[in-house]
Amino acid sequence: MLTSPATSAQDTSSLTPTLDQFRRVVLKVGSALLVDRARGRLRHAWLAALAEDIADLHGRGVDVLVVSSGSIALGRTVLGFGPGALRLEESQAAAAVGQIALARHWSEALAHHGIVAGQILVTPQDTEERRRYLNARATTLKLLEERAVPVINENDTVATSEIRYGDNDRLAARVATMIGADLLVLFSDIDGLYTAPPASDPSAEHLPVIARITPEIDAMAGGPASELSRGGMRTKVEAAKIAVSGGTHMMIADGRGKNPLKAVAGGARCSWFLAGSTPGAARKTWIAGSLEPRGTLTIDAGAARALQGGASLLPVGVRRVEGSFSRGDAVTIRAEDGAVLARGLVAYDSDDAARILGRSSREIEAVLGYPGRAAMVHRDDLALVGD
Secondary structure, three states: OOOOOOEOHHHHHOOOOOHHHHHEEEEEEOOHHHHHHOEEEOHHHHHHHHHHHHHOOOOOOEEEEEEEOOHHHHHHHHOOOOOOOOOHHHHHHHHHHHHHHHHHHHHHHHOOOOOOOOEEOOOHOOOOOOHHHHHHHHHHHHHHHOOOOEEEOOOOOOOOOOOOOOOHHHHHHHHHHHHOOEEEEEEEEEOOOEOOOOOOOOOOOOEEEEOOOHHHHHHOOOEEEOOOOOHHHHHHHHHHHHHHHHOOEEEEEEOOOOOOOHHHHOOOEEEEOOOOHHHHHHHHHHHHOOOOOOOOEEHHHHHHHHHHOOOOHHHHHEEEEOOOOOOHHHHHEOOOOOEEEHHHHHHHHHHHHHHHHHOOHHHHHHHHOOOOOOOOEEEHHHHOOOO
16 A cells, blocks of 8 residues: 555645756656667657757746766677676776767767767766765856756766766766755656566556655665666666655656657656755755854855855955864854854865955956866855755
8 A cells, every 4th residue: 555655646736746846856767767788879850850849848938957868888889898797997998988889879960950069077976975066066066157058977987886876867866966956857667666577567556746855765765777778667666766855756757659758748657756855945954054164254244245245255255264174074154143044165275265265256366277167166166044
């Protein structure tokens, strides 16, 4: 018997989101969908159809990112590697060859619709170490600002089994929360989560809405998928945990047919995992309560008023820097009377922060010898007390 966190098809009308309500969407595409298994070649018609779906979202002003597998699957064919598991060095070589082809295919498919693609290769450190996280986030957000579509993949050419994500479902969830996406779509070879494997259990029920991930939901997840795809239903449920904790809704949808997003918009069956908050609120909660501050920035009254009005903290408003911290660390922001105003992720090491305090942002390059960022703490990396 299912409990309330998993909701049957008869009582989901008030809970089920629709695609048109999301403004920043991450799409995860696995190798098994993108690459013909028998020939080891890209499925060009399928990619062209998905590019149509992406262009439709993009044309409505939606920010779209793609997390795409496929580099190893493409590269192993070019290099003549046979079926079966590859050794680490073979996987890395296949990725080096296949990544070039993968990027070209995505670029050409999106260019057909007048959309620029940008390639980003990441490792776990890029989304889990705060200094590198800030760099990866800033690059991705800049691409979105320029209306490009970032195509992201794990950097399989250098990642080892000890430091890799292990599947692009989890990578996609990390990316979605990193850039504040409000929806993550995982395309799969199944139309969602079932109470049991539907291929072997005719009584398995499809779950259209999962309001909360419980141990019962965990138990429904299956095992690994094909040799071309590292994922499986278990990795998708793990990805859902990451996504919803960051305020991102997640959908599992059948991606095997052409125009899979259009199919969902037209009523095709899928499973929704619902987030309990927005990405912005979840991020502020993380900054405010989950990170240990490494230092303190004391600011003047003008900067305090600017923060209350939703502005970033600029160096000109900083009066004192205390503590030893690195770029990306959390810091406490205080008024001159000592009152705690906010917490945030600082854009400079403590030594450089001390050198530019009280200075105009235009002076940063002259003082430090490199351009740096205009804000000491960007408003997106800041949580006010009481937020």
